[in-house]
Amino acid sequence: xxxxxxxxxxxxxxxxxxxxxxxxxxxxxxxxxxxxxxxxxxxxxxxxxxxxxxxxxxxxxxxxxxxxxxxxxxxxxxxxxxxxxxxxxxxxxxxxxxxxxxxxxxxxxxxxxxxxxxxxxxxxxxxxxxxxxxxxxxxxxxxxxxxxxxxxxxxxxxxxxxxxxxxxxxxxxxxxxxxxxxxxxxxxxxxxxxxxxxxxxxxxxxxxxxxxxxxxxxxxxxxxxxxxxxxxxxxxxxxxxxxxxxxxxxxxxxxxxxxxxxxxxxxxxxxxxxxxxxxxxxxxxx
Amino acid sequence: xxxxxxxxxxxxxxxxxxxxxxxxxxxxxxxxxxxxxxxxxxxxxxxxxxxxxxxxxxxxxxxxxxxxxxxxxxxxxxxxxxxxxxxxxxxxxxxxxxxxxxxxxxxxxxxxxxxxxxxxxxxxxxxxxxx
Numbered sequence: 001x002x003x004x005x006x007x008x009x010x011x012x013x014x015x016x017x018x019x020x021x022x023x024x025x026x027x028x029x030x031x032x033x034x035x036x037x038x039x040x041x042x043x044x045x046x047x048x049x050x051x052x053x054x055x056x057x058x059x060x061x062x063x064x065x066x067x068x069x070x071x072x073x074x075x076x077x078x079x080x081x082x083x084x085x086x087x088x089x090x091x092x093x094x095x096x097x098x099x100x101x102x103x104x105x106x107x108x109x110x111x112x113x114x115x116x117x118x119x120x121x122x123x124x125x126x127x128x129x130x131x132x133x134x135x136x137x138x139x140x141x142x143x144x145x146x147x148x149x150x151x152x153x154x155x156x157x158x159x160x161x162x163x164x165x166x167x168x169x170x171x172x173x174x175x176x177x178x179x180x181x182x183x184x185x186x187x188x189x190x191x192x193x194x195x196x197x198x199x200x201x202x203x204x205x206x207x208x209x210x211x212x213x214x215x216x217x218x219x220x221x222x223x224x225x226x227x228x229x230x231x232x233x234x235x236x237x238x239x240x241x242x243x244x245x246x247x248x249x250x251x252x253x254x255x256x257x258x259x260x261x262x263x264x265x266x267x268x269x270x271x272x273x274x275x276x277x278x279x280x281x282x283x284x285x286x
Numbered sequence: 287x288x289x290x291x292x293x294x295x296x297x298x299x300x301x302x303x304x305x306x307x308x309x310x311x312x313x314x315x316x317x318x319x320x321x322x323x324x325x326x327x328x329x330x331x332x333x334x335x336x337x338x339x340x341x342x343x344x345x346x347x348x349x350x351x352x353x354x355x356x357x358x359x360x361x362x363x364x365x366x367x368x369x370x371x372x373x374x375x376x377x378x379x380x381x382x383x384x385x386x387x388x389x390x391x392x393x394x395x396x397x398x399x400x401x402x403x404x405x406x407x408x409x410x411x412x413x414x415x416x417x
Contacts, residue, residue, distance in 0.1 A: 008315065054364060061370045065304040076378055080394045087400040146387075216371030217397065221404035223368060232342040234360040235318060238311045241367055245308060 002041055004235075010040070011239040015055065019247025023063035024255050025267040026211030027189030028056030028219065029247075031274060033240060047233055050226035053219045054237040055244045060216030062248030063209070073151035074209035078164070078202065081145055082174045082195065083214055089178020090221060110282030113180065117275030120194050121268050128264055137201070141167040151206055154256045162203050170200040189215055190274055193267065204260050204267070212252075295377040303370035310363030317356035372401070 002010075014036045018029035030052040037048035064072075142148060142164045150161040164170075177191035192211035196202040202210070226232045255263060342361055375398055382390040 005319070054367060057367055057371060061300065061304050061307075061367065064374065065300045076381075077390060080378070080390060080397055083397045084393055084400075087397055087404070091400060091404060145389075213374075217375055217401060220368060220371050221401045224405035227342050227368075230342075232364070234342060234357060234364050235315070237364050238315045238360050241364065242308060242311050242315075245304060 007041060008239045011036070012243040014040075015240045015243025016247035016250075018055065019059050019062060019244035019249075020251035020254070021247075021266070021270070022056075022059040022189070022244070023212055023248035023251035024208070024263060025189075025270055026193050026208035026215070027270060028052070028215050029059050029244060030056060031270075031277070033244075037236070037240075043236065046226070046229070046231045047236060050223070050231040051233070051237045051240050053223045053226060054232070055240050056219040057216050057223070058241040058244040059248045060212050060214075060219070062245040063212040063252040064216070065245075065249060072209055073153075073203070073206045074213050075147065075149055075202065075206050076210075076213065077145060077149075078147050078196065078200070079210045079213050081147075081167075082171065082192070083217055085171045085175040086178040086214070086218065087221060089175040090218070091178075093179035107282045110278045112282075114275045114278030114280075114282055117190065117194075117271050117278065120198055121271040121275060123198060124264060124268050124271070128261060128268075137163040137165045139163065139165040139167065142200075149206075151203070153205065155259055160203060162201070162206065164196075164200045164202050166199055166201070170195040173199060190271055194271075204263055205255065208255060208263065208267075212248075295380060296374055299370060299373045299377055303366060303373065307363045307366040307370070310359050310366060314356050314358075314360030314363060317359065318353070321352040321356050372398070375401075 014032065015029075018032035018036075021027075021032070022029035030049075033052045033055045034045070034048045037043040037051060038045055043051075064074075145167060147167065148161070148163045150159050152158075153160050173191060173195040177195070189211055192214055193204075193207045196207035196210060197204050223232070342364065375394060379391055379394045379398070382394060
């Protein structure tokens with residue numbers, strides 16, 4: 001039996017680690033929080049998912065609190081552009097869930113996306129020494145949406161200009177990610193980075209910072225369901241939120257100090273873990 | 287005429303939001319322990335309807351007055367946290383408006399409208415709390 005003081009202390013530590021990792025690679029931390037709450041403390045899945053959404057908002061806010069006004073690499077324009085298609089996809093996904101509840105095809109979706117994630121991880125690993133995108137790409141769609149920009153890299157002490165490309169492809173991935181997020185309840189952080197870094201060729205630090213900004217908004221769209229459904233427990237969420245905020249503040253400070261290649265390696269490990277988790281969910285029960 | 291700086295507004299929202307939320311969450315949690323005893327229950331009892339098990343809808347209506355205040359403070363901290371991204375997006379609209387960037391004012395407003403739709407319409411529909 002775990003007492004409440006023990007729960008608070010343990011969750012503060014676990015949430016700190018989740019927030020640190022989340023803000024470092026631009027994911028929400030739900031992959032750590034939900035299993036911790038359900039497996040370690042026996043908390044119902046719906047209650048854990050509600051606390052996890054609060055954790056995602058805390059990661060986003062903590063990372064933004066550290067970065068904003070200090071030459072944040074976040075690109076708010078691409079964030080809002082991708083949020084538009086992501087939000088439309090998420091609403092359609094939620095509606096589709098009502099229409100095709102418990103579809104037998106869900107396992108195929110999990111399996112396909114698990115494999116896609118592993119392929120993306122392999123691609124990132126093979127190209128891990130690739131330079132950040134300093135080459136000029138004349139992409140008309142990116143220019144129309146005013147996406148080319150620059151950020152200050154505190155490690156190299158340089159202003160790095162970037163010229164993103166394949167905007168429609170990135171928007172397509174985010175639209176699909178939105179539908180899947182609405183249908184399957186999977187997080188969007190990994191997809192944000194795959195769309196921005198792997199497909200649209202944004203520098204990884206820009207992708208991570210922008211993803212942190214987007215994650216908070218995405219979580220707010222879903223939190224209403226848990227709030228009004230009575231699944232949001234303040235005293236369960238409290239240590240999670242406090243730990244995550246301190247973790248994400250420190251993770252974000254670390255992101256500004258370490259090399260992109262190291263962040264990329266951490267991100268590859270996170271994608272592989274989530275990819276395997278999705279494939280296992282897609283496997284038929286033995 | 288004094289002009290509001292949108293960048294400062296976003297900075298203030300993040301700064302005061304995060305600090306305010308942390309203060310409420312930490313203070314409320316300490317008060318819960320102080321008023322209800324340090325090891326008054328196990329985590330298994332969290333979701334069974336007693337004071338610590340109050341969800342966000344019932345947090346303000348159960349328990350003794352001191353316990354209610356403590357849980358209320360924690361719930362306020364969670365609510366403040368939820369409203370940080372929404373306020374941040376609203377301030378981003380102001381930032382784009384000041385830059386005269388009509389394209390992104392429309393896009394950001396569209397995002398906020400869709401999010402509001404998800405929060406106030408689709409969420410309640412899925413949980414049976416329809417408007």
